[in-house]
Amino acid sequence: MDFAFQITDWYHQNKRNLPWRNTRNPYHIWLSEIMLQQTRVAQGLPYYYAFTEAFPTVTDLAKAPEERVLKLWQGLGYYSRARNLHQTAQKIAFEFNGQFPESYQELLKLKGIGNYTAAAIASFCFDQKVPVVDGNVYRVLARYFAMDTDIASSGAYKEFFALANELILDENPGLFNQAIMEFGALQCVPKSPNCNQCPLSSGCLAKAKQKVNVLPVKISKTKVQEKHFNYIFFEDDLEQTLLVQRSNSGIWKKLYEFPLIETAEVATEDVIINWLNKSEYQKQWLSVTQLISAEISHRLTHRLLHIKFWKVRIKSQLNNGLSRASALALPTPIVIFNFMNKQWS
Known part of the structure; x- marks a missing residue:
């Protein structure tokens, strides 16, 4: 619990003021999470504003021609995200009467929504106690608990999800999820983190074992x-x-x-x-x-x-x-x- 309270306290003092953090609207949360997959916040932010201006609601997005959606997405890359976004918008608008499912399991059934995005929507919008596990979370947990599991391995997600599930707050789980992701993005960064200014440094096993620069472990098996x-x-x-x-x-x-x-x-x-x-x-x-x-x-x-x-x-x-x-x-x-x-x- 000390870990959770320390990291949420840090978040309150250091979080970035991003537009999707000022709402519990699942359409805006979903849109931001899809856009930020494989994408830096600075790059994704103009696209978020463009989409919310062009398509203020999920129904507006659903009614738009695919060509227009792809044009607005141009330059963001990974175009399958845009196609899945459009198809899921149509399902929500026309089959669910514009309402997003509230449960993690139901969200997973939607095209383009995987474990991470489903957990983000469920916790941020509907207070579901489901931990998010993304690259930032892998890094924070791997370092703090000195976990040498290869995060690219088949069993890594299940292991890190279970640990995050033990740490997540019962009340306001969305706050914990936001905090640990932001902590990884701003404080526990991939290269040369400032451990001397880290509020978690006293309990960080990677720092104690001088393994900060080698964790998390990721063995790439993909040939370019x-x-x-x-x-x-x-x-x-x-x-x-x-x-x-x-x-x-x-x-x-x-x-x-x-x-x-x-x-x-x-x-x-x-x-x-x-x-x-x-x-x-x-x-x-x-x-x-x-x-x-x-x-x-x-x-x-x-x-x-x-x-x-x-x-x-x-x-x-x-x-x-x-x-x-x-x-x-x-x-x-x-x-x-x-x-x-x-x-x-």
Whole structure:
């Protein structure tokens, strides 16, 4: 109990003033938690404001076209979150009459809501005594109790959940959950935490055993795949370009991008010309130029993309060519290309 009271006392004195902390509205809590998965607060905050302005209620979000939802999400990444968000909003709005389930177990049945998000909504909004376990919680508990369990292992969640369940306050469990997550985000940070100014340092076993820098243990077993993407930036006499919609699969499914050539190795100009000569533009293209300044690397969770852009001049007007695409949802590399080159918007 000392741990719980110390950490909630710290929270009252040090917590950030974030908009979703000033409400018990489950729609706002849910929205913020989905947005902050794999995302820093500073990055997610503008998106939170944009979504709550565009869609003040869960029903507004449910009624919106998916294309608009994806466009507002553009740049936040992990687009499956946005699709699940939209589908779950529709279920809540049209099947549950706009009301979120109040129990942890019922929340888990909704698409895109896992153990952490269900626990957050249940405790923050409905005072359900369910502990949250995220990266911050793993780190705080692993250090304070000197736990050397690999947090990437199959049994880690169950072990840390059980410990957090012993520590959580009976009254106001949401406060405890907020406090331990904030403590991990601001005080017990991943690298070089200021242990001398930590209110829990006297009881921290990692500090006593000089293991702060090695806990929590996480042994990565995922190999990063490297891929080569070659985007074709067509430009016709009207300075229009061509965007195509990706198929209904993959991390960027249904987003719009330039025509893409995937290669196993670094592509040469001959590869691009060979592709053009087999395409519908075989008699129309005039020149091929590699835009060296636009080469970028883009890191996804388990993939590293090496991306080149090739400018191809077309002698006649492109079918379905676009001079602007402000309403279309685009993958981050396409947005970066536009920002870097200012040739298309």
